Amino acid sequence: MAVLNILVAVCLTYVAILFLVAFMADRAAMRGRAVWLRSPLVYTLSLSIYCTAWTFYGAVGNAARSGLEYVTIYIGPTLVMVGWWWGLRKLVRVGRAQRVTSIADLISSRYGKSPLLAVMVTLMAVLGTTPYIALQLQSVTLSFAAFAGTAEGARPADSQSTALWVAAGLAVFTVLFGTRNLDANERHNGVVMAIALEAVVKLFALLAVGVFVVWGLGGGLSETLARIDTSEIGRWQVAPGRWAGMIFLSAAAFLTLPRMFQVLVVENENEGHLRLASWMFPAYLMLISLFVLPIAVTGLERMPAGSNPDLFVLTVPLSEGQTGLAMLSFLGGFSSATSMVIVAAIALSTMVSNHIVVPIWLRLAHGGALVSGDVRNLVLLSRRFSIAGVLLLGYLYFRVSGGGAALAAIGLVSFLGVAQFLPAMLGGLFWRGATRSGAIAGLSVGFAVWTWSMLLPSFGAGGVLSAGILAEGPFAIGWLRPQALFGIDGLDPLVHAILWSMVLNTLAFVAVSLVSFPSPLERLQGAQFVDVFQHSGGRQSWTGGMAQSEDLLIMAQRIMGAGDAQRLFQREAQRQGLAGYLPEPSPDFLNVLERELSGSVGAATAHAMVGQIVGGASVTVEDLMAVADETAQMMEYSSQLEAKSAELARTARQLREANEKLTQLSVQKDGFLSQISHELRTPMTSIRSFSEILRDTAGLTEMEKGRYAGIIYGETVRLTRLLDDLLDLSVLENGQVRMNVSHGSLGDVIDHAVAAAGGAVGLQITRDREVEAILVETDLDRLAQVFINLIANAQKYCDAERPELRISVGRSGGMLNVDFTDNGSGIPRDAQEVIFEKFSRVSDREAGGAGLGLAICREIMTRLGGKVAYLPGQGGTAFRVSLPERAQLAAQ
Amino acid sequence: MGKHVLLIEDEPNIIEAISFILSRDGWKVDTHSNGQTAVAAVHEKRPDLVILDVMLPGRSGFDILKTLRAEAATAELPVLMLTARGQTKDREMAEKMGASRFMTKPFSNAEVLDAVRALVAG
Structure with a gap:
């Protein structure tokens, strides 16, 4: 009794220490001194809740029964941590970015925040975890009984009250530290710290027992190894199918167990912690499995036949009289069990409360009327009840099952149950095509x-399923036999269950995903999950305040129209008082608004629009792509219409332009013909008239x-000149004329022009021959033709009493300029532009020209790469002929 | 005879030709070659007939005709229009403006004489 009392005292002290540690950690965190609390080391240690009492006691039992197979349970998580670090x-990034509170929340959030999925996952998790919690209670009870049995003889009646007390104690602890505050991040500093401490304790206890067994009992390392070699369990008996199945199962469970998800993702403070954990956690697993074989071998050798190998860790030191060591070992097992139960209870209660209790409560209580404080209290309350409920369930399961099944078997059933989340979880993380229906x-x-195939048969033949069903299938349908589905016989039941459940699960998931169509919110969430590294921090609920x-x-x-929008805003304002x-x-x-808007523009668009204004959530490319998806058809249709309308407008414009051009050409042609007609008919009139006079009139002197x-004669000359000019102009305009480029002095060209224009008759010409020597x-x-024209114009039109023409040469802007300036009255400003047009004549006076001269000059100069222009402000009529510099060579 | 005609035309050779023909037929021929002052010349010279060229410097023959027809004193005055642009558009325009006769250059001398005689007799 003394030993038992001491054990109880030690236990209570240990629990008190845990309470204290958790309390201090919470206090420190609240004061903001949580840096050391949240070190990667603590994170890694908290991951060790993977090693439950099942591991602590059960691994040795497993080794005693099945040899090295227990290693697979460690290989799975190790492979995940080392090989699948990215x-x-x-997963952690998505969990943090989406503020995920549990694995049910993750899966539901990924698939369009589906409440149905959340409830499904929650129920499955409860179903899968309850036996596991029962298992922990059982381990504590058994170990306690082992102590008690050594001291006083078995007192089986007490085992159930022990379990009840443990469950109640754990419930109190979990409620105290697990629902202390309603942190948005769902992090529990106190709990995590206590768990880290427990991780150290259980490792230390197992190592201590191991050291005792190897060096205390076994006589050293080499001897122990030799004994393992000779033992039955040391044989390397690998069943490849079962091993692969177990490794896969433990790897999957490491990711999908609610409690693992809780510590791995929800409690994660910093992604960087994963880096340390990726090698340190495997190292922890290696250490904890180090002495499993020696303990198992020693237990098998020393303990009486028929004793429970699951308790060797405890019973070996006890039988050797090492009460202190046994007590440490008991604490280790106690730590393993309690830490698992605490975290599992927190994880499950979060799910149950968030996805089942609160939604139901809100629906029943007309949620809209509640103010936020009420919800807060409601959530905390429901979570506390959930924790108590989960532990109660575990306790009831323990009572009902009577603790009969071997520990390890329950563990595997549980593992495979939660491993069913794997396809939906991984598919959600890496495949945008995954849908809610899938x-x-x-x-x-x-x-x-x-x-x-696994849960029901695990109760044994005659448990839930009768032996008949197990052997022949329900209603004697052979291919539905639980452990030989579809007639595939001879597989290990575990491998059989893993294979069929995972294959059919994945197939159904992929097939239905491919067939079904995701809703906009699913697409949006899918993009945010799959491409989480492109944009972190896409929270889905609005923070407001900045809006x-x-x-x-x-x-x-x-979007909604002025009237509707104003009514909505007014109503909401009234609701807010x-x-x-x-x-x-x-x-x-904001949520109401988003919902209203989504009725008009679709959910993704509404979300993006509110997001833009509120600024609380960044609108990412993926969001916008979802919007584009949603409105793609509409946009395509409208852009088609737009394109067509633009095309029509373009065609119409082209037609209009073509028509204008034609009209203009027609007007020009009419004008030109009219001019030609006039210019030809006028001399013809004189010719005809005078020839008739000469013919018909008698007695002319x-x-x-x-x-x-x-x-x-004069008129025929005029006609000829007109025709010559017309032909010349036509040739120049059509670009058919060839320019005969040659070298010559500018002065010579001017000389020639002056002579051809009839010399300086009636016109005083001033020149500077030195400058002309170019x-x-x-x-x-x-060029001479142009000069002749200009000189002739001066002769014809200069209205000065003593007409003078100054020909001067200069340069400007890379051009060689020859100016012809007379002392007449010049050309009126509004006519200066017109004079270069065909048939334009400014002067009233008869001058005999057809008005083509300057038009021809202009064409010639264009062909020569220069130009001729009227030079205003020279005191008389002045024309400037410009030649490009390249046409000019230095004379000197 | 001694009928009085005013020739409004800017081509010197044509002026000379028409003056010669009409003078030989016994007409008193006055000439004017500026479009802007043409209407004033008509009022001043008070001819029995006006021969009016369409293309005049300063003012078009059509404008002059319009002004003449708008005034009571000259509304009924016979006007023979001459044009060197032989388009039907010009003919239509002339008829609309109220030209008594329209003639395209080049014309035969006999044609002009016939037209002038017919206009004054009518």
């Missing part, structure tokens, strides 16, 4: 197969005859 990092289908199928209600109103008016149209941008209001013949390279004849 995947874990993604996840539901996969989970349902997987869970059904698991229940049928401008007025901006929101403006936007809402555009405010007058007017602008409610506070509270999360509630010789002088008259000569005069009239002279007129006729060598030019151009078509000299054409």
Whole structure:
């Protein structure tokens, strides 16, 4: 009794220390001195809740029964931590970015925040975890009984009360530290710290027992190894199928067990912690499995036949009289059990409370009327009851099952149950095509197969399923035999269950995902999960505060129409107790607004729009892509219309332009023909008239005859010149003329032009021959033609009493300029542009030209690469002929 | 005879030709070659007939005709229009403006004489 009393005292002291540690850690965290609390070391140690009492006691039992197979349970997580580090990092990043509170929340959130999925996963998790919790209670009870048995003889009646007391104690601890505050991050500093301490204790205890066994009893390392070699269990008996199945199962369970998800993702403070954990956690697993074989071998040798190998860790030191060591070992087992139960209870209670209790409560209590404080209390309360409920369930399971099954078997049943989450979880993380329907289908199928082929048979023949059903299938349907589905016989029952449940689960998940169509919110969430590294921090609920209600109103008016939007805003403002149209941008209001808007523009668009204004959540490329997806058809249709309309407009414009051009050309042609007609008919009139006079009039004097013949001659010359000019101009305009480029002195060209224009008759010409002494390279004849025209114009039109023409040469802007300036009255400003047009004549006075001269000059100069322009402000009519410099060569 | 005609035309050779023909037929021929002052010349010279060229410097023959027709004193005055642009558009325009006769250059001398005689007799 003394030993038992001491044990109880030690236990209570240990529990008190745990309470104290948790309390201190919470206090420290609240004061913001949580840095050392949240070190990667603590994170890694907290992961060790993977090693439950099942590991602590059961591994030795497993080794005693099945040899080295227990190693697979460690290999799985090790492979995940070492080989799949990047995947874990993604999982943790998604969990943090989405503020995920549990694995049920993760899966539901990924698939469009589906409440149905959340409830499914929660129920499955409870179903899968309850036996496990029972297992922990059983281990504590058994170990306690082992102590008691040594001291006083077995007192089996007490085992159930022990379990009840342990369950109640754990419930109190979990409620105290697990629901202390309602942190948005769902982190529990006190709990994590206590768990880290327990991790150290259990490792230390197992190592201590191991050292005692090897060096205390076994006589050293080499002798122990030799004994392992000779022992039955030391044989390397690997069943490849079972090993692969176990490794896969433990790896999957490491990710999907609710309690593992809790410490791995939810409690994670910093992604970087994974780096240390990726090698340190495997190292921890290696240490904890180090002495499993020696203990098992020693136990088998020394303990009486028929004693429970699951308790060798405890019973070996006890039988050797090492009460202190046994007590340490008991504490180790106690730590393993309690830490698992605590975290599992927190994880499950979070799910149960968030996804089942609170939604039901809110629906029953007309959630809209609640103020936020009420919800807070409600959530805490429901979580506390959930914790108590989960532990109660575990205790009831323990009572009902009577603690009959071997520990390890329950563990594996549990593992495979939660492993059914794996396809939906991984698919959600890496495959954007995964849909809610696919996840539901996969989970349902997987869970059904698991229940049928593993859970129910685990109660043993005659338990839930009769021996007949196990042997021949329900209603004697052979292919539905629980452990030989589809007629595939001869597989290990575990491998059989793993294979069928996971394969059918995955197939259903993929197939239904491919067939079904994701909702916009699913697509949005899918993008945020799969591409989490491109954008972190896409929270889905609005924080408000920064939002401008007025901006929101403006936007809402555009989308919903002014009347509806104003009514909505007014209603919301009233609900908040405010007058007017602008409610506070509270999360509630923003959600209402988003919902209203999504009725008009779709959920993704509404989310993106509110996000833009509120600024609380960044609108990412993926969000916008989801919007684009949603409206793709609409946009395509409208852009088609737009393209067509643009095309029509373009065609219409082209037609209009073509028509204008044609009209213009027609007008020009009419004008030109009209001009030609006039220019030809006028001399013809004189010619005809005077030739008729000469023919028909008798008695004309010789002088008259000569005069009239002279007129006729002059007019024919005029006609010829007109035709020449017209042809010349036509050729120049069509670009058919060839320029005969040659070298010559500018002065010579001017000389030639002056002579051809009839010399300086009636016109005083001033020149500076020195400046003119420039060598030019151009078509000299054409240049002379231009000069002749200009000189002739001066002769014809200069209205000064003593007409003078100054020809001057200069340079400007890379051009060689020859100016022809007379002392007449010049050309009126409005006519200066017109004079270069065909048939334009400014002067009233008869000058005999057809008005083509300057037009021809202009064409020639264009062809020569220069130009001719009227030079205003020279005191008379002035034309400037410009030649490009390249046409000019230095004469000197 | 001694009928009085005013020739409004800017081409010197054509002025000389028409003056010669009409003078030989016994007409008193006055000439004017500026479009802007043409209407004033008509009022001043008070001819029995006006021969009016369309293309005049300063003012078009059509404008002059319009002004003449708008005034009571000259509304009924016979006007023979001459044009060197032989388009039907010009003919239509002339008829609309109220030209008594329209003639395209080049014309035969006999044609002009016939037209002038017919206009004054009518």
